[in-house]
Amino acid sequence: MSDSTKNRIIRVAGHAALLFVLYVLQTMIFSRLRLWDIAPLILPLAVVGVGLFEGPSWGGGFGLAAGVFSDTAFADTAVLFTLLLTALGMGIGLLSTYLLSRGFPSYLLCSALALMAVAIIQLFPFLVFDRVNPLALLRVAVLQTLYSMFFILPLYYLTRFMGKRARIAGSSQ
Amino acid sequence: MKQFFKTRGAVIGAITATVVIITVMSLFLTAGQVNFIQNGVQAVMRPVETGIRGIVRTLERTYDYMHNFDLLEERYYALRNQIAGYQRLAREAEEIREENIRLREFIGLIDRTEQLRYVDAYVLSWDPSNWTSAFTIDRGADFHIAVGDAVITERHELVGRVTEVGTSWATVQTILDPAIRLGGLMGTGVSAVVEGNFALMQDNQLRLSLVPGGETPLLNDTITTSGYGGRIPQGLTIGRIAGVYLEPHGGGYFATIEPIVDLDRLIQIFIVQIMDREE
Secondary structure, eight states: OOHHHHHHHHHHHHHHHHHHHHHHIIIIITTTSOBTTBOOOOHHHHHHHHHHHHHHHHHHHHHHHHHHHHHHHOTTOSSHHHHHHHHHHHHHHHHHHHTOOSSHHHHHHHHHHHHHHHHHHHHHHHHHTSOOOHHHHHHHHHHHHHHHHTTHHHHHHHHHHHHHHHHHHHHTO | OHHHHHHHHHHHHHHHHHHHHHHHHHHTOOTTOOOHHHHHHHHHHHHHHHHHHHHHHHHHHHHHHHHHHHHHHHHHHHHHHHHHHHHHHHHHHHHHHHHHHHHHHHHTOOOGGGGEEEEEEEEEEEOOOSSOOEEEESOOGGGTOOTTOEEEOTTOBEEEEEEEEOSSOEEEEETTSTTOEEEEEOTTSOEEEEEOOHHHHTTTOEEEEOOOTTOOOOTTOEEEEOOOSTTOOTTOEEEEEEEEEEOTTSSSEEEEEEESSOGGGOOEEEEEEEOOTTO
């Protein structure tokens, strides 16, 4: 087996492990550890990180896998997260290739925007079809975004570490 | 950019194709069905969920044992007295039941309870969404669970209904979910609609709507299922009326209901299956 293949397998395994751990945390731990009855969203933060530090292919691939897992865990979504997280990973990957610097300010900005976008998309059907009081929706959207932002720092370091390792492995060949 | 697509075009194309396939597949699924990818993910994750549930349960039990021993002892003696009372009632009920059977035979009615079958299940994991109230259980199509089946506790309190069925798992939408809507009966025997409401879900409540004109819901009145339509049997306890209000646009009252079931402490639940006469 060539070094390149070996590195790729290790890289895929690393991403699979990251996804598995985050999925378990999101669905089995944080779904019960609620603050103000709100659970955080952590998978989109990982997708932003992988997209930013590893480019559109890995960002898109990781986003696709994270989206499929999320749609399985969330009863109210069919393909929402599959579409959203794939586009997010790929889009941020493209931006980081040509426009964004791969540092904390970019990660913070992209994560905050991603979390807000997810919350707005989630509240949209309630606002339009069910005509729910916008304040009740806004409260959940804001709390979900704020609680999720607690995880920005650990996921920044984790995804940056994985991106760095991938670059080192790639340049050593 | 051209160079970018030259080198990574195949990967991006493959990802896009997968997304399109998943989206198209989900468009052809009817309500409650799951695609094979979701089914596969759940099948892989089930042992992990079962393991984590076991660990969490052990920790909860240890905590409960250490902190609630005195309270449990007190409740134990209170329940013993209660049981003695129930045993007396059960003896009386047995006589009434036998009389009921004779009378049913006499007028040619079919006993409805014979049509119900119960399947026990455990809660695997709660839906992490803040926009819905649902959980996953460890029984699915392999136990003939069907979309719409009622989910109850051992005390016949309504927990919710099944909305999605996989091979060995199913999703249960709780009575707090904004999308739930079912027939309810007030203590006076008047029927109304029990429905989830997003704003009320945040306060662990649901709504009693379409109360017939002239009827006023009573505070603390118990609401049960009416059994009209769907697969939810009659007589399951939903909750108690916590507040009565005038409909904003006139036309009678609506009420808020506090569920009887403590959703936070659910461990084991029962799925009620209404059997067809032929089964």
